[in-house]
Amino acid sequence: MSISTLGAPARAESAPESLSVKKSRRRLPDLRRWISPLAIVALWQIACETGVLPPDKLSSPWTVLQAGIELAGTGELGDAFVVSTTRVGIGFGIGALIGIVLGIVAGLSRWGNYLVDPPVQMLRTLPFLGLIPLFILWFGIGEEPKIALVALGVAFPLYLNVHSGIRNVDDHLVEATTALGFTRTERLVHVVLPAALPNTLVGLRQSLGVAWLSLIVGEQVNASSGLGYLINNAREFLRTDVIVVGLVVYAALGLVTDAIVRLVERRALRWRAA
Amino acid sequence: MASSLTVEVRGLTKEFGDRAVLRELDLDIAPGEFVALLGRSGSGKSTLLKVLAGLDTAVTGEFTVDGQVSVAFQQPRLLPWRRVWRNVVLGLHPVVGRDVALKALDEVRLADHADxxxxxxxxxEAQRVSLARALVREPELLLLDEPFGALDALTRMAMHRLVETLWQQHKPAVLLVTHDVDEALLLADRVLVLDEGRIASEYILGHPRPRELSDHIDVRAQVLRDLGVNERATA
Known part of the structure; x- marks a missing residue:
C-alpha cells in the first residue's frame, strides 16, 4: 500500500475518530449475536436428553463438559495437549525457517528467484497431505512424519507471502533512501524488510492455520500419543464425548494462535490504517 | 574558477537504447543559485536530476557536484513505518537525535506532528516533511523534482513561499525541475529550457523577491514559445 494522499488531503482527524469508534464497540459487545449460538447448544442438549441424538452418535454438551473436566483431572488431556503442541511447535519452527529464508533469497536476488521459485511453485501444487504414505515410508511412524508434514504445510504460505512482500516493495522508497546515502544492507534492513512485514504476517496467520490442519491429519493416520490419539482411541470405545473434547481443544488452539498473531500484527503494524 | 561551482556538467549524454535523452549537455550552477529547469514531458529534465542525485550512473560525459546533495521528489516518499521525526533524520549518519529533527520540522511548521x-x-504536510528531510542534511545542492506538482493550487502557493524562505535561510544551490512556468518565474534566479536533450534557452531573472506573477510577464511569453505553446491559440 502507498501513502500517496496527495491532492485530496486526508486529514489527521479521521484517525483518532475511527479509533474511538473501535474502542467503544469493543467495550459493548453486541449480546444479540449470542442468541443463536446459545440456542443451538440448547437444542443439542434437548436432542440428546430426548434420545433424538443417541450418545454413540453424539454426546450432549453437558456430557462433553464433564468428560473434559475428567480428562483434564486425570492428566490425559494435559499430556496429549503437550505432545500435540510440541509437534506443531517444532514443525512450525522448521517450516517457518525454510519458508522465510527461501522467500528472502528468491525475493532479493535475481538468480535466487530463477533457481528457487520454479521448484517451490511446482511443489506447491502437490496436495501435501497426500504425501503421508511417502512420509511414513521415509520417516517411519514416530514423531518425524508428523513434524515433517507440519513443516511442509507451514513453509509454502510463508514463502509465497515473504517473496511477494519483498518483490512488491515500492521502488520509489528504495530510490529515495539511495539518494539519502543508504547502503545496500541499510536499504534491506530499513526499507525492504519492513515493507515486506505486512505480507509476512499474513503468511504467518495462514501457515499457523495450515500447521494445525496438518497436525490433525497426521495424528489421525497413526499416533500413540497426542490429541489425535485421544480422539482415535475414543472412537474405538464409542466415546463421542471424548472425541468432541479433542475437537474443541484443537479449535481452541487454532483460535489462540490466531489471536496471538493478530496481537503481533496490531503492535507491529501500528503505522498502517486501522 | 571552475572549482567554485556547485554543479559543473560537461558533455553529458544519456541514452535509453538508441534514443538519446540528454545529448552533450553542459550546465553550471553557482553556490546558492536558484535554477529552474523547464521542459516538455520526456525532455529529459527528470533524467538530468537523477544523474546529479547519483541515482543514474549509466551516462557518458563529465559532471562534478561539490558537496552534499539532497533530493525532494514529487511524492514525499516517507517511510510509512517511521514516525515523522524519524523520517526527517533518516539521511543523517550517524543517526542523530530528536532535537535535530524537531528543529528541522519547526522550520516547515510541523514540529507538533513529530510523533x-x-x-x-x-x-x-507530507511534502513539507520531505523538504525538512532534505534540508536537515545541510545540502550544498538541493534537487527538487516537481515537488509541488501533486499539490492543490492553494497548498502549492504556500509551498512556493516556504521554499523561497528556506532557500534564503540555508542558501543551497537549487535545481528545480518543473513544468510550471509561473512557478519557475516566481522562484528562480535563472530559468533553463531543456529541449531535445540540451539547454535550448536561458533567462536570467532579476526581479527582487518576493515576486508577483506579473513580474516577468515578458519572459513568460518567450518561455512558453520555447516550450512550443502558442499562448494566443490556447488562451
Whole structure:
C-alpha cells in the first residue's frame, strides 16, 4: 500500500475518530449475536436428553463438559495437549525457517528467484497431505512424519507471502533512501524488510492455520500419543464425548494462535490504517 | 574558477537504447543559485536530476557536484513505518537525535506532528516533511523534482513561499525541475529550457523577491514559445 494522499488531503482527524469508534464497540459487545449460538447448544442438549441424538452418535454438551473436566483431572488431556503442541511447535519452527529464508533469497536476488521459485511453485501444487504414505515410508511412524508434514504445510504460505512482500516493495522508497546515502544492507534492513512485514504476517496467520490442519491429519493416520490419539482411541470405545473434547481443544488452539498473531500484527503494524 | 561551482556538467549524454535523452549537455550552477529547469514531458529534465542525485550512473560525459546533495521528489516518499521525526533524520549518519529533527520540522511548521505516522499527514504536510528531510542534511545542492506538482493550487502557493524562505535561510544551490512556468518565474534566479536533450534557452531573472506573477510577464511569453505553446491559440 502507498501513502500517496496527495491532492485530496486526508486529514489527521479521521484517525483518532475511527479509533474511538473501535474502542467503544469493543467495550459493548453486541449480546444479540449470542442468541443463536446459545440456542443451538440448547437444542443439542434437548436432542440428546430426548434420545433424538443417541450418545454413540453424539454426546450432549453437558456430557462433553464433564468428560473434559475428567480428562483434564486425570492428566490425559494435559499430556496429549503437550505432545500435540510440541509437534506443531517444532514443525512450525522448521517450516517457518525454510519458508522465510527461501522467500528472502528468491525475493532479493535475481538468480535466487530463477533457481528457487520454479521448484517451490511446482511443489506447491502437490496436495501435501497426500504425501503421508511417502512420509511414513521415509520417516517411519514416530514423531518425524508428523513434524515433517507440519513443516511442509507451514513453509509454502510463508514463502509465497515473504517473496511477494519483498518483490512488491515500492521502488520509489528504495530510490529515495539511495539518494539519502543508504547502503545496500541499510536499504534491506530499513526499507525492504519492513515493507515486506505486512505480507509476512499474513503468511504467518495462514501457515499457523495450515500447521494445525496438518497436525490433525497426521495424528489421525497413526499416533500413540497426542490429541489425535485421544480422539482415535475414543472412537474405538464409542466415546463421542471424548472425541468432541479433542475437537474443541484443537479449535481452541487454532483460535489462540490466531489471536496471538493478530496481537503481533496490531503492535507491529501500528503505522498502517486501522 | 571552475572549482567554485556547485554543479559543473560537461558533455553529458544519456541514452535509453538508441534514443538519446540528454545529448552533450553542459550546465553550471553557482553556490546558492536558484535554477529552474523547464521542459516538455520526456525532455529529459527528470533524467538530468537523477544523474546529479547519483541515482543514474549509466551516462557518458563529465559532471562534478561539490558537496552534499539532497533530493525532494514529487511524492514525499516517507517511510510509512517511521514516525515523522524519524523520517526527517533518516539521511543523517550517524543517526542523530530528536532535537535535530524537531528543529528541522519547526522550520516547515510541523514540529507538533513529530510523533505522527506519515499516513495521517495531508499531501502538503507530507511534502513539507520531505523538504525538512532534505534540508536537515545541510545540502550544498538541493534537487527538487516537481515537488509541488501533486499539490492543490492553494497548498502549492504556500509551498512556493516556504521554499523561497528556506532557500534564503540555508542558501543551497537549487535545481528545480518543473513544468510550471509561473512557478519557475516566481522562484528562480535563472530559468533553463531543456529541449531535445540540451539547454535550448536561458533567462536570467532579476526581479527582487518576493515576486508577483506579473513580474516577468515578458519572459513568460518567450518561455512558453520555447516550450512550443502558442499562448494566443490556447488562451
Amino acid at each position: 505522527a505516522w506519515p499516513r495521517t499527514l495531508s499531501g502538503g
